[in-house]
Amino acid sequence: MQTKIKGLRFWCCALAGSASLALIPMTTTVAAEDTRVNGYVENATYGREGVGLSKFRNTLQMELEKQAGNVGIFNNLKFNATLRGSYDGVYDLNDDEYGRNAGGAVQLEGTQGFVPHGGGIAPTPFLGFDINENPNDGMVVLGEHLHSQDNGVAFGVPVRPCDKDDRGCIQGYLDKDSNELRFSEFNDRADFIRELYADFDINFDNGNILSTRLGKQQVIWGRTDLFRVLDVINPVDYSRNNIYDELEDIRIPMWILRTDYRMGPTEVFDGFAFDDLNFQMVWNFDKFRPHDIGQCGQPNVILDAGCFFRGMNNLWENGGTVANFAGATPDGGLATDFGPGQIGIRKAHMPSWSLANTQLGLKMEGVYGDLGFSLNALTYRSQLPSLRGGIPAQNGFTGETAVFPSLIAFDIHFPRVNLVGGSLDYYSQGIDTVFRVETSYTSGEEFANTLRKELYSESDVLRYVVGADKSIFIPALNENQAFLFSGQIFGQHILDHEREQRTYGEAGIPDYEHNWTATLLIQGFYMNGRVTPKVITAHDFRAQATAIAPSVDWLVNDQFKLSLGGNFKVGTGARKFDDCRSCNPWDPFTQTPGVAGQQPGESAGLSSYEPLGRFKSGPIGMAQKEDEIQLTARYSF
């Protein structure tokens, strides 16, 4: 691996920023017996191979807690607020990668050779676009950091902040301007108020407690790390550091009413009793928010989906050149200029606030003997987008506007999902190991599917994680303290999976019907736990992609912590799948060469890296070229 050093000034700034944290004179904790004010300042400086600076985030977080005691019928009344603000200087310090000067002119592949954006064929009056509305500037080629165009689909994607270049910015979904990128918490959802809630109990005479938390908060379900099988109530900000940050830092708090009826040890009937029993109701009454998957032009865009969406929205709004399209075969096709309203993403249907759009969860949790358990049920909106085809679009050959089968013209939806699941933990005395199991069964999730005319289908999904934790002494490395080994295996099974072999390849759902991802954490402790090296490894079995994240935390003192880490990937990156160039939406003009008797809307399975290969590569595979060195300094007060 070779890390490209883009300029000394970046690294000088980075080091200066980190070092300055140690010098910031901070006030000590404001402490009264019923009031607590704490916080931290942090600098996170990351350098990425081939890119240079990929993060220079400076954060101030304040936590305030006020105990009000017993008030009327309420016991243990407590108020809690967590405020967070950050400035990520990467958009200013590395602005030709991630800011106002990012991107440039692009060249797109075709059997006629490489042509500039706007230089494709436009054989009918309806094809082609106005280059002045959609200039060849401030763009990258979709997926260029990961793969070549390789006779497949590609198009230009604008990458500058939406106030600098609004092309492809999807209103209400992926439309951040420069300041929203720099100061990510200061937006119209007031994310600088990270948490703000009141806790209160009502104690009953029988010893049971009705315990309530009302306000903007995180609600955490489940027993596993990293994977979100049951922990799905809050959406997640993947734009912060992909899947690698602690979930506490990247869950997006929502306005929620959470109520627990805590029964403690409970005898259900003679001879059958729980050591602990609790019923929970969660009502997420906040306006819907999806995951933040990262906007194209940000350093972290999970699955590179934000770039695909932005490029597609630009195609819909302005038209554009698509590589290897017209007359495509496995040997490529002609780079083709589409007009506005013909292909692409039209808009995102963001669920508005209504009672029907709120989300409701129920949980029963307890301890029975050596077994901890929970049973969970949740009805919620998918936090991941679903692309539904079947929208009216213009035929590039006839000019007719209609719904065409399997046309790559979409709206984004966030469908209703119902989940039931449960979790267990169990300590096995015989092998001194704790096992954790978590599982969920969902209905209503939607997947891209090139076998369907609307290019998506619903499927029930079974997910589970089995984890095991064990401490093992390795005297050669540390005579005094054991190493923690924590392994997990995550399985996902798409129960209504569809895939068929067609003339040029497979068509259907790109995600694997059955897939597993394994993680292993090994953590050591030195200098009385003040130096903690660890390695986290994650391997996607079907994608054959692995992430390795070694790091060392050094607690210099109670206030100051330095973390040096890396994030490296090995294995396979980009993968190919049916791209629907051979879906024949505008029959007979779009029939695929070499395919006899092709019906309208029927895919011939012609494949390339974009756009659906990302679902086979997974988040690890899609980030194969995002190796990083990461330095974080935090001063707590």
Added chain:
Amino acid sequence: MNIKFKPTALSQCLAAGLVAGMFAAQVQANEDVIQNSFFPYKNEVPSHDGLSVGMTIDQSNVAQFKEVIDPAFYTFIENGWTSITVGETTSFGLNEGYVDATRSSVGKVSLGEQVGEINGWQAGRPFPQEPDANDPRAGEKLAWNYKYGYNWGDSAAISPFYWKYRDMNSGKVERTIKFNFHFLNFKGRVNQEPVPEITPNPSDLFRAIYLQVLDPADVRNTQLLIHRASDDLKRDNSWLYLGFQRRVRRLATGQVTDAFLGSDLMIEDFEGYNGRISDMNWTYKGTRDMLMPFYNHNDLELDTETHQDSDGYQVVAFSGQGGCFPNITWQLRKVYEVESVPVDESHPLSKRVHFVDAQTFTIPRTVSYDRRGSMWKTFTIGQAHPDYHLPKNKGTGVSIDDSFSMIDVQASHCTTGQFKGQVDPEMSPPQMFNVQHLRATGS
């Protein structure tokens, strides 16, 4: 020859008198056991040649007192790392209810066939009789006396509790962790309602320990809950709530022999020994008079910086090499020396030597040895008399754990503890000791 004995009024009277006399003798014998066990200083206090109240034992005169100082602490004084100020030997009378419970069960408790089994115990000290050197299970009986001791009474809290990690060479305080600790006995309760057991108690728990970290930020809101079953052969159930993960994680037992939060203590070290009787092989090594860390908190020169509150309470100060030694006074007291050897050969220790205070059955001094048999750590738990502590502790009959020092002699490192122990049932309600409380308290 067959002689018929016709009972007369006189003979009946004599028989009744004999039975009554035997019963009275048994009662007296049992009472002697109680008096000897709980009030060893009623008639006289131990003495040692040259030892007097108020004197200081330091490098210059320690050799004279080798017999009454444990070997580890003797070395510390010999090295000039610390000294001992001798205080008057005083009685630390335990709670009357606990003594009464013992009185009513003298002779009714026995060991089971295997280590960890006990029969007939309800409450109180199970084996108040003097240990017999010829009894191969004498050490085990003493261990039971500790386990079922009146250590923190029926319930108590240490709130707050300061742990300082110190470099013994430089004296630098590397880390200060502020906790709250809470203890609750589910069974064997003798004082606080409900007595003798909290119900429902589906898992037949004997005791629970709950702790929460208040500071610093990186470990804030870490919580630990330990459930100890009445059946000693059953392993503890332990749960850890990690503040930065906001999740409850069940702990494997292996993790209770790891350094807790990077300190020099493992969870198993808490209170002197915090494990199962059946995890160790116990050997009684003898009875001695030894200098032990027992004192009156309010008579000490205290630490004015670490803790301030509206009660005006201050914690014990530390000094000596690296600041690893509490500024307290020591009493010459009757001590049982007990050795515990881990059953599990992969345990990080080869053995512990406990110096158990005969009156209170607390463990104020423990010396631990690594797998090679070398001295590794020594643990001092300062015991404060409840009548010279917080007003709320007066008359509780609890020997208050009030200061600790765990010294890793191999790493020249120590962890010190400064307590505000409070015997107050309101601070440790049963609802605090279930798993859901961890989730509800975490934020």
